[in-house]
Amino acid sequence: MLQGSAIAAGEQFSLSAVRCSHARAGFDSPEVERAHVLVAVRRGAFLRRVDGGEVLVDAALAYLSAPGTVEEFAHPVPGGDVCTVIRLEPGLLAELSGGDPDVRLPAVPMDAASQFALRRLVAAARRGDPDGTLAEDVVRLVAGLLARKLPARAGSGRPATAAARSRIVNQARAALAADPRLGLIDLSRVTGCSPHHLSRVFAQLTGSTVSQHRNQLRVSLALDRIAQGEPDLAGLAHDLGFADHAHLTRTIRAATGQPPSACRASLSETR
Known part of the structure; x- marks a missing residue:
């Protein structure tokens, strides 16, 4: 039995989890892929058949599929399998692969560092991307994997x-x-x-990373408006791109050691 669940979505990409809970030795009916997807196994393994060739996909091997690809799957490993699926819009994939929006890779090595990066990415996405780094993490992971198979094109x-x-x-x-x-x-x-x-x-x-630099600017702008007596912290959070009021408060506390209310008192120029 296959179960899929969305994890997070950003501009030009999305993450989901797919779980197969039962082993099946035979291949299922052919499926036609509808999107550009990078599929990486987190637990277990399965067989993938494309153009007559079969590859066992496990935690050490990911693959990149494209729209129109006809695939067949078998799940012979007891206990089933769990995968992370990263869906990429053609424009983003083209930028990461040297201009080719239809690149297909049946086998992409996944070392321990890549697996850790993938799991950290999924964990951050499930937390709601509190640090605003999800896009950078997705780009870094996918680009790094493509560079192993297509170093010249990925570097162009x-x-x-x-x-x-x-x-x-x-x-x-x-x-x-x-x-x-x-x-x-x-x-x-x-x-x-x-x-x-x-x-x-x-x-x-x-x-600094782009997200770290952006956060520094946002904190500076937030402190400036708080010093001027800004009463609407929810509106301030929206204006500066924070997820919500709580995100703004956590970020300011982490940067200054104080919540916005204490910052307002410290920065006020009037008695």
Whole structure:
């Protein structure tokens, strides 16, 4: 019996979990894939048949499928299996794979570091992405896996010169200064750089990830408005791109050691 459940959705990607609870030695009826999906096993294993070739997919092996792919599955391992499915929009996949929106990979190695990154990503998604890093984590994981199989294509478009890297980072920072709600994929459009390359270059030149830098800006803007007496913290959270009032409060407390109410008292310039 197959069960699927959504975990999280972001711009140009979504995460879900698929569980097979019963072993079945024979292959099921053929299925036609409708989306670009990266499928990684978290527990157990299953057989996948495509174009007459069979591959046992376990925790050490993921695969990337594309719309129109005809697949058959068998679940011979006792105890069933649990998979994480990352659905990617064609535009994002093309940016991560050197421009090919229909790349298909029947076998992508998953080492221990990749498995840890996948599980950490899923855990953060189930928590509601409290740190706003989900897009960066998805891009980093998928791009890293593609680079193992397609190193030349995955590396295409990387800014080659120091001047180009500096220009891209400055463009991204300027865009965030204008609108601290922008995410990694938004910024990749602004800079004309792949989300993966932008993420790496930004961290190399600034020492912070895009999400960390964005959070610093949002906290600064929040403190400025709190100092001016902003009474509507829920509205402030919305304006600055926080998930909700509680998210704003947690972030400010983590940054300053005080909740917004205490910050207001500390920053007030009137008696």
